[in-house]
Amino acid sequence: MRRISGIALLTRAAASMGGATAATSATQHRLVQAAMLSTCSNSNPLWFTHRLGDRFGLSRPSTAAPCAGGHVCFSTNAAASLAQEPHAHEKFLSKDVELYQYEACPFCNKVRAFLDYYNIPYKVVEVNPISKKEINWSDYKKVPILKVDGEQMVDSSDIIDKLYLRINHENPVLNGEEEMKWRRWVDNHLVHVLSPNIYRTVSEALESFDYITSHGNFSLYERMVAKYTGAAAMYFVSKKLKKRHNITDERASLYGAAETWVDALNGRQFLGGSNPNLADLAVFGVLRPIRHLKSGKDMVENTRIGEWYARMESAVGESARVKA
Template identity: 65%
Template sequence: MRSLRSAQTLAFRSLSSVRPLHGAVPPAAAGARSCASLVPPPRLPPPSSRIVPPGVAGAVSFSLTFATLAAAEAKAKERPPTDLLPQNVVLYQYQACPFCNKVRAFLDYHDIPYKVVEVNPLSKKEIKWSDYKKVPILTVDGEQLVDSSDIINILQRRIRPDDDLTNEDEAKWRRWVDEHLVHILSPNIYRTTSEALESFDYISKHGNLIKSQLCSVYPSVNPFISYFEFRGNFSFTERFAVKYAGAAAMYMVSKKLKKKYNITDERASLYEAANTWVEALDGRDFLGGSKPNLADLAVFGVLRPIRYLRSGKDMVENTKIGDWYQRMEDAVGEPSRIQE
C-alpha cells in the first residue's frame, strides 16, 4: 500500500538521521562518489566523551521513528483493503460541478482508481443509457449509483463496512454543504462582470459548469449555449464575442441565483460560511479529528472549483479557512483518476 511505503520511507530517513549518535559513519563520508567524498570526515570525540549515552540515543531514535510514522499515517490516503477495493469505477460528470467534485474528493482521498466521462450538458449523449439525467453518475463494477451524497454513502459502506455512518455531527455538516454552501458559490464567482469573465474563461477550459447552469436556470437559452461549443472553427473576433457574451450571461445567471436563495451580499455570505465551518472544527485539524471525515471531504470538494478564482482567494484571505484547506489538499493528495 502507498501509505505504508511512505511511512516506511520516512521511518528509514528518521533512523538514518540519528545513526551518528551511535558512531556510524554517514553515507557521504563512507565513500560516496562525489566532490564531498574528497573532504576528510570530521574527527569524532572518543566514546567516553560523547554527551549522549547510547540508551538515550536509542530512546531518541525510537521517539523520532514513532513520531514520523504517526505523522505519515495522519497524512496518508485512506485506501481500502484490497479485497474491498472496487475494480471498475467510472464517473460521469461536469468537471467544475461542485457535486461531482464531492465524489472526486472521496475517490481521490481513498485512492480508488476511476475513469471520467465528461458529459455534454446539451445532448447528454454520454448518459443516454441511464434513466437518471443528472450528474454525477458513478458506475461501480457495472452498478449505477446516483446523487452525490448517496454515492458516497454507498461507497463508504462498501469500503469501510465496520464504520458507523450514524455520526449526527458529520451528517449535519454534510447536509449543510448540500443545502447551503453550494448555493453560495455561483453568485460569488459571477458576482461582477470582471469576475464573471475570469470565471467563464477558467471554467470553459476546465469543464461544463457554465453550460449546465445556464440550461438549468434558463432552459430557453440552449441555442445560445450551443454557440459556446467552438473548437477552432471560429475566427478570433467570433471567439472574443462568445467569451464576453458568455460572461455577461453568467453574470445575469448569478443575479437570478442570488435572488432565488435570498442572498443579499455574496462575499459576506461566503465569508460567513467559511467562518462557520472553521468554528465547527473547534481547533481540530479536521472535523473528523486527526483525519478527514465525510463532511471534511464534502466541504473540500465543493470549494475546490473556486479555490483559485478571485472569490476563492478572497475567501482564504479574509477568513481562517486557509489552513484547513491546505491540510485537506495535503491529505487528499494527487487524483487517483485513470488518465486515458
C-alpha cells in the same frame, strides 16, 4: 459607466454569435444551460435554482439507516478511523470505476475528492453538456454518474454513501449527528453562497465561464458561445439568486460561511479529528472548483479557512484518476 459598458459588451457578444435562425437560437439556449452546469445534480445544486431529486438511485443496504435528506448516517469518527488503516482502499473490491462528470462541477468534485482520498482508481468520462452522448446509455441525464462494475450510482451524496459502505461493509458505524449536520450544511447553505460570488461582477462571470468551458468537453464553437452567453446570463441570474437566498453582501456571505466552518472545527485539524471525515471531504470538494478563481482567492485571504484547506489538499493527495 465601465460596468454598464461591460454588460453591454457581453450582451452584444452573446447576441452576435447566435445568428438569426430559430435553430441557432435554440442552440444558444442549450449552450447557456449546459455551460451553467444545470445538469450537474445533487439534492441542492450549487450554481442553480432547481432542486434535483435522486430518481434513479439504487436501494441502500439494509444495514444502513437513512437520515433526513436521504443520506446514510455515519459516526463522526467513521471516516477518520478508516483513514488510519494504510490499505483501506483495498477493501474496495470493485475493479472498474468510471465517473461521468463535468470537470468544473462542484458535486462531481465532491465524488472525486472521496475517490482521491481513499485512493480508489477511477476513470473519468468527460460529458459533452450539449449532446450528452457519453451518457446516452443511461435514463439519468445529469452528472455525476458513477459506474462501479456496471452498476449505476447517481447524486453525489448518495454516491459517497454507497462507496463508503462498500469500503466499510464489515462494520458500518451509524448515527453521526455532527458529520451529517455539516454534510447537509454543505448542500443546503454553502452551495447557495457560491453562485452570487463567482458571478458577482462581469469580470468574475467571464473568469468563471472561462474556467467552465476550458475544462469541459466543448467544441471550439460551443466554448465561445457558452463563455460569453453563459457569463452574460449568469451575471443577471446571480442577482436573482442573491435575492432568493437573502444575501445582501456576496463576499460577506462567503466569508461568513468559511468562518462558520472553521468555528465548527473547534480547534481540530479536521471535523473528523486527526483525519478528514465525509463532511470535510464534502466542503473541500465543493470549494475546490472555485479555489483559484477570484472569489476563492479572496475567501482564503480574508478568512481563517486557508490552513484547513491546505491540510485537506495534503490529506487528499494526488488524484487517483487513471487513463481510460
